Amino acid sequence: MNQPLKQHLIDPEICIRCYTCEMTCPIEGAIVHDANNVVIDADKCEFCMACIPVCPTGSIDEWRIVNTPYSLDDQFGWAELPEQEEILTGGGSDAATSLEALDDAMAALLADAHKGAGGKAKAPATASKPTINMYNLANPITAKVQGSYRLTAEGADTDVRHIILDFGGKPFPVLEGQSIGIIPPGTGADGKPHLPRLYSISSPRDGERPNYGNVSLTVKRHEQGVCSNYVCDLKMGDEVQVTGPFGSTFLMPDDPQARLLMICTGTGSAPFRAFTMRRQRTVGNKSGGMVMFFGARTPDSLPYFGPLGKIPDSLLKKHLVFSRIPGVPKSYVQDQLIVEEEAIADMLTDPNTYIYICGLRGMEEGVEKAFTNIAESIGTQWVALRDTMRSEGRYHVETY
Numbered sequence: 001m002n003q004p005l006k007q008h009l010i011d012p013e014i015c016i017r018c019y020t021c022e023m024t025c026p027i028e029g030a031i032v033h034d035a036n037n038v039v040i041d042a043d044k045c046e047f048c049m050a051c052i053p054v055c056p057t058g059s060i061d062e063w064r065i066v067n068t069p070y071s072l073d074d075q076f077g078w079a080e081l082p083e084q085e086e087i088l089t090g091g092g093s094d095a096a097t098s099l100e101a102l103d104d105a106m107a108a109l110l111a112d113a114h115k116g117a118g119g120k121a122k123a124p125a126t127a128s129k130p131t132i133n134m135y136n137l138a139n140p141i142t143a144k145v146q147g148s149y150r151l152t153a154e155g156a157d158t159d160v161r162h163i164i165l166d167f168g169g170k171p172f173p174v175l176e177g178q179s180i181g182i183i184p185p186g187t188g189a190d191g192k193p194h195l196p197r198l199y200s201i202s203s204p205r206d207g208e209r210p211n212y213g214n215v216s217l218t219v220k221r222h223e224q225g226v227c228s229n230y231v232c233d234l235k236m237g238d239e240v241q242v243t244g245p246f247g248s249t250f251l252m253p254d255d256p257q258a259r260l261l262m263i264c265t266g267t268g269s270a271p272f273r274a275f276t277m278r279r280q281r282t283v284g285n286k287s288g289g290m291v292m293f294f295g296a297r298t299p300d301s302l303p304y305f306g307p308l309g310k311i312p313d314s315l316l317k318k319h320l321v322f323s324r325i326p327g328v329p330k331s332y333v334q335d336q337l338i339v340e341e342e343a344i345a346d347m348l349t350d351p352n353t354y355i356y357i358c359g360l361r362g363m364e365e366g367v368e369k370a371f372t373n374i375a376e377s378i379g380t381q382w383v384a385l386r387d388t389m390r391s392e393g394r395y396h397v398e399t400y
Contacts, residue, residue, distance in 0.1 A: 014059035016246035021051035035138030042069035121249035124393040140241040153300040159221040176274035177250040181243035197227035202270035204278035218270035259289040268359025288315035295333040297324040334366035361399040
């Protein structure tokens with residue numbers, strides 16, 4: 001009888017179809033996709049782990065011990081991961097020893113995997129059930145541009161746009177924290193159609209305008225970005241092809257008493273705009289229990305700088321942090337976390353606190369160090385606290 005094997009899989013429920021793992025994998029054909037799912041070929045995967053740290057959701061941090069590997073066709077048809085199957089061995093001491101050795105190897109492999117990805121995310125217990133992958137590559141939905149507005153000042157070092165999309169009355173249910181895919185027209189250098197690029201939704205579930213069901217995005221133009229230039233150049237009335245929605249863990253709790261600690265840079269503010277608008281529409285201007293640390297180079301390059309100033313501190317306590325103001329020492333979000341150490345420590349000790357981090361991947365290390373120092377100041381080990389919060393659906397990271 002065949003000995004059990006370890007197999008690397010992707011959770012289709014959490015995966016946001018950003019295709020970063022496929023583009024990063026050094027083994028041609030080890031990670032592939034169809035119109036529905038991104039999957040891993042068991043015959044080609046060499047467990048190099050290159051895909052683990054680049055995944056923004058932890059969806060690729062999944063493993064199974066199997067008697068027979070799941071085929072590509074099996075995986076393409078999944079809407080969720082199968083449970084761990086019962087493992088059969090050939091019996092006898094050799095088989096038992098072999099399985100024990102496999103368990104040891106698997107444990108070591110999982111330890112390395114979780115270290116790279118930061119652990120698997122889990123949705124807040126009170127979050128609404130999200131709709132996933134309603135429209136895919138084979139069946140995108142057409143949206144019409146209702147508006148396109150520049151968010152950063154003319155002449156600023158970044159061009160960030162606020163794009164509003166309308167789906168013409170067709171169903172496109174989204175939740176705050178989810179993403180959608182935009183398919184740019186044309187083909188790449190390989191002659192294949194461009195894959196969708198993912199953008200976080202920056203409007204609440206009932207729409208940019210209440211009860212209109214439209215969706216807004218916050219998009220930064222990148223000089224060589226095929227999709228970002230396409231989206232930033234869209235005009236009112238243009239039509240775009242959209243996939244999604246995606247994401248089932250980076251969601252806000254529906255509990256209006258939940259405290260939200262949000263840390264972001266640049267367009268990482270998009271989901272937090274949605275969170276804030278949702279909370280404002282549900283609690284009004286009462287205490288929102290929301291705190292945001294928002295980093296940018298200058299006020300001119302910070303999206304939504306003007307509108308943020310109009311939100312009362314009772315709803316959203318704002319810490320705007322700038323790193324390139326002439327004559328002023330550089331400051332980053334992790335520095336401001338330390339400045340606000342007492343308030344952050346209070347939130348860390350509250351079991352009703354939820355932490356969300358979104359933006360450039362480079363911010364993670366500094367934020368982790370800040371949390372480590374703050375936790376130690378109150379006699380707590382940050383890693384243990386973070387892992388507990390993650391297992392309870394209270395710690396979320398999406399960086400790129």
